[in-house]
Amino acid sequence: MEFDLRETITMLERTPAVVRELLHGLPERWTVSNEGPDTFSPFDVVGHLIDGEETDWIPRIKIILAQGPDRRFVPFDRFRSQGAREDLAGRLDRFASLRKANLAVVRDLKLTPAQLTLTGEHPELGTVTLAQLLATWAVHDLTHLAQINRVMAKQYKAAIGPWVKYHPLLTR
Amino acid sequence: MEFDLRETITMLERTPAVVRELLHGLPERWTVSNEGPDTFSPFDVVGHLIDGEETDWIPRIKIILAQGPDRRFVPFDRFRSQGAREDLAGRLDRFASLRKANLAVVRDLKLTPAQLTLTGEHPELGTVTLAQLLATWAVHDLTHLAQINRVMAKQYKAAIGPWVKYHPLLTR
Numbered sequence: 150m151e152f153d154l155r156e157t158i159t160m161l162e163r164t165p166a167v168v169r170e171l172l173h174g175l176p177e178r179w180t181v182s183n184e185g186p187d188t189f190s191p192f193d194v195v196g197h198l199i200d201g202e203e204t205d206w207i208p209r210i211k212i213i214l215a216q217g218p219d220r221r222f223v224p225f226d227r228f229r230s231q232g233a234r235e236d237l238a239g240r241l242d243r244f245a246s247l248r249k250a251n252l253a254v255v256r257d258l259k260l261t262p263a264q265l266t267l268t269g270e271h272p273e274l275g276t277v278t279l280a281q282l283l284a285t286w287a288v289h290d291l292t293h294l295a296q297i298n299r300v301m302a303k304q305y306k307a308a309i310g311p312w313v314k315y316h317p318l319l320t321r
Numbered sequence: 322m323e324f325d326l327r328e329t330i331t332m333l334e335r336t337p338a339v340v341r342e343l344l345h346g347l348p349e350r351w352t353v354s355n356e357g358p359d360t361f362s363p364f365d366v367v368g369h370l371i372d373g374e375e376t377d378w379i380p381r382i383k384i385i386l387a388q389g390p391d392r393r394f395v396p397f398d399r400f401r402s403q404g405a406r407e408d409l410a411g412r413l414d415r416f417a418s419l420r421k422a423n424l425a426v427v428r429d430l431k432l433t434p435a436q437l438t439l440t441g442e443h444p445e446l447g448t449v450t451l452a453q454l455l456a457t458w459a460v461h462d463l464t465h466l467a468q469i470n471r472v473m474a475k476q477y478k479a480a481i482g483p484w485v486k487y488h489p490l491l492t493r
Binding site: 150156159163170175176178179271275278280287292294296299302304305307309310318 | 322323324325328331332335338339342343347348350351354443446447449450452453456457459460461463464466467468470471473474476477479480481482483484486487488490491
């Protein structure tokens with residue numbers, strides 16, 4: 150499927166409401182349980198999404214658009230939010246307002262097809278285009294939504310008894 | 322994690338709004354694309370969730386509670402909705418109203434801990450308890466939500482370019 154800027158923004162807009170609908174007000178055992186050592190709980194995932202809004206997507210868009218001599222991105226610290234003193238309700242609110250503000254920035258850029266082909270340098274992956282960065286922002290949302298659902302489902306692995314056979318996702 | 326009836330109902334209640342928030346009004350290329358032959362698109366998943374509401378969960382709960390001489394469940398037809406003449410908006414509405422009605426039925430049963438241990442016979446899996454059936458209902462929602470997110474993310478596999486390396490879900 151070809152990249153489409155408007156559709157990508159539409160999907161990015163929805164994520165905070167999807168995450169909120171999934172998690173708000175749930176008992177903590179559903180939101181802070183993870184898949185084992187060094188894995189994210191749903192609470193951690195929301196922190197990680199916030200980190201992306203604060204440190205990753207917009208700064209990288211700006212590096213590409215500036216087309217300065219050094220277009221190298223700062224590596225994304227995937228564990229930046231760990232240990233932050235914040236509850237889930239606070240994170241859900243903060244993620245929603247950061248995302249809203251960031252999409253306003255993107256809309257105000259009125260990106261042209263030519264700009265979407267401009268490139269930056271990913272510290273590990275090499276040369277990437279602005280269109281690829283924006284598509285990755287949306288894919289990153291979707292895969293972390295899938296992760297939240299999977300992590301929650303796993304908490305009921307014992308509770309579903311023999312049905313675990315039909316849910317291979319729970320043993321992955 | 323131990324089964325909890327009230328928490329399970331809370332999660333089941335949210336699914337229609339989560340699915341709606343993810344899919345409503347999206348261009349069709351995002352909702353009818355799948356992962357290849359004989360796989361579900363997001364549109365198909367919503368049809369499958371409707372099938373569960375109409376033919377599976379409540380009838381099985383009733384078979385268990387009746388404790389008649391034959392407690393065998395009817396097999397779940399996973400492809401029943403295929404070919405139905407219906408658009409996505411219609412399916413989202415129908416899923417929401419069916420789920421609401423079915424959870425009203427469950428609440429009205431005022432299930433006791435003793436009833437949750439009653440059993441039925443799954444055609445392939447053998448003896449299962451009412452608690453396991455209810456937990457599976459919620460897990461089935463969560464794994465199909467994860468599927469919707471994964472199927473959508475895969476449509477942008479080419480668009481994200483080198484970032485596919487960080488998203489193994491897209492090549493699974």
